[in-house]
Amino acid sequence: xxxxxxxxxIYAVRNMLLEELNIGAVHLNAAIFADKGxxxxxxxxDDVRRLLLAAFLSCSNIAVESAAxxxxxxxxxxxxxxxxxxxxxxxxxxxxxxxxxxxxxxRCMKSKHDIAFVPESGAKEYGADLLVCPSPNANYRRIMxxxxxxxxxxxxxxxxxxxxxxxxxxxxxxxxxxxxTPIDSGxxxxxxxxxxxxxxxxxxxIHGEDLLEIKRIGTNRTxxxxxxxxxxxxxxxxxxxxxxxxAWSMISKGEVL
Numbered sequence: 001x002x003x004x005x006x007x008x009x010i011y012a013v014r015n016m017l018l019e020e021l022n023i024g025a026v027h028l029n030a031a032i033f034a035d036k037g038x039x040x041x042x043x044x045x046d047d048v049r050r051l052l053l054a055a056f057l058s059c060s061n062i063a064v065e066s067a068a069x070x071x072x073x074x075x076x077x078x079x080x081x082x083x084x085x086x087x088x089x090x091x092x093x094x095x096x097x098x099x100x101x102x103x104x105x106x107r108c109m110k111s112k113h114d115i116a117f118v119p120e121s122g123a124k125e126y127g128a129d130l131l132v133c134p135s136p137n138a139n140y141r142r143i144m145x146x147x148x149x150x151x152x153x154x155x156x157x158x159x160x161x162x163x164x165x166x167x168x169x170x171x172x173x174x175x176x177x178x179x180x181t182p183i184d185s186g187x188x189x190x191x192x193x194x195x196x197x198x199x200x201x202x203x204x205x206i207h208g209e210d211l212l213e214i215k216r217i218g219t220n221r222t223x224x225x226x227x228x229x230x231x232x233x234x235x236x237x238x239x240x241x242x243x244x245x246x247a248w249s250m251i252s253k254g255e256v257l
Contacts, residue, residue, distance in 0.1 A: 039071060039104045042078035042186055044220045050251045051189075051218075051227055052082040056130065057251075058235035060177035061147055062154040065161055066136055070182035072156055073101045073134055077108035078220075079180065079187075080132045080154055090118045090128035092143065094135060101134035130154065145172030165212075177231065179214070186220035191230060 044052070055062065064075050083089060089109070091102045102117055109115060118126045120139055124146050131151050133143055136158035147153045157164065161179060164170055174194040180187045193213040218224040227233050228244040237247035 039074050039077065039101070041081075041108055042074050042220055044078060044082065044186075045222060047223050047227070048189075048218060048220055049082050050248075051223055051230065051232065052079055053084065054227070054230070054236045054248070054251055055178055055232040056083045056087070056152060058232050058239060059152050060232050060235065061144070061152055061175050062178045062180060063144075063157050063161070063176045064154070064180045064182065064187070065157050066159050067182045070184075072136070072182055073104060075180055075182050075187045076132065076134050076154060076156060077101070077105040080105055080130070081108040081110075083109075083113060083130050085112045086114065087129045088114045088116075088127070089130045089132060090116055090123060090126045092120055092123045092131055092133045092135075093117055094120055094137060105132055105134055127151075141170055141172055143172075144170075144175050147172070147175055174212075183219075188216065189218045189220075191215045191217045191232075193231065 062079060064072055064079075066072055080089070091105055093102055106115055116126065116128075118128075120142075123131055123143060128151055131143055131147065131153040133153060133155035136156040143153055143155055160181075161176075164173065176192050179190040179192055181190070191214070193215070195211045195213060216224065217230060228248050233248050233251075234244050236251075237244045240247060240250075242250070
């Protein structure tokens with residue numbers, strides 16, 4: 001029994017060290033990109049842009065996982081540029097005077113949005129339609145909790161979602177609707193559905209209460225499901241009082257761009 005307990009402690013320490021190494025690698029990678037300015041706009045297909053637009057129009061929230069060796073900020077900037085025209089967008093920075101990706105994001109959005117840089121402490125009061133949190137060192141958990149009812153967000157996570165979930169209850173994490181994972185020169189999209197036990201018996205149990213269903217729906221180049229069946233198009237359809245097919249058609253015709 002003592003041998004088993006000792007082995008369990010060794011594995012726990014090993015897993016903790018591996019996680020810390022992963023976090024360190026992600027932050028180092030981000031620092032290297034920031035220093036060299038090697039951020040680039042990711043190519044996103046028209047259909048995927050329309051789906052992302054539906055997500056923003058339906059007030060859905062987006063999180064971008066960290067992935068060692070991939071440019072997380074390029075995903076955030078490229079996706080944020082898909083926000084509706086004339087949106088009021090706040091780029092949340094820990095310190096306004098520091099370069100933490102804000103300039104790159106502003107360059108991605110060009111001039112079609114009302115953009116301001118705001119400190120973490122003032123993000124709630126600014127009243128933006130969309131909060132963009134490009135730094136994994138920001139207090140994104142506070143942003144996620146705030147955005148449950150007021151604004152949408154696209155935020156960087158400081159590690160993979162799986163790693164966050166195993167660390168216990170995180171306030172606001174179940175406000176994430178769309179999870180993006182950087183890969184190669186693009187990203188993979190997963191739809192997240194946080195359900196009660198009354199709604200489904202399938203999915204991953206979270207904190208003994210909600211169940212999380214994760215469904216891959218595409219990449220930056222293609223949608224791998226029927227767009228009308230995604231929660232984002234259905235939400236938008238409900239907002240405008242149309243069927244999902246009609247709502248998607250309106251987006252495709254550019255009536256809401």
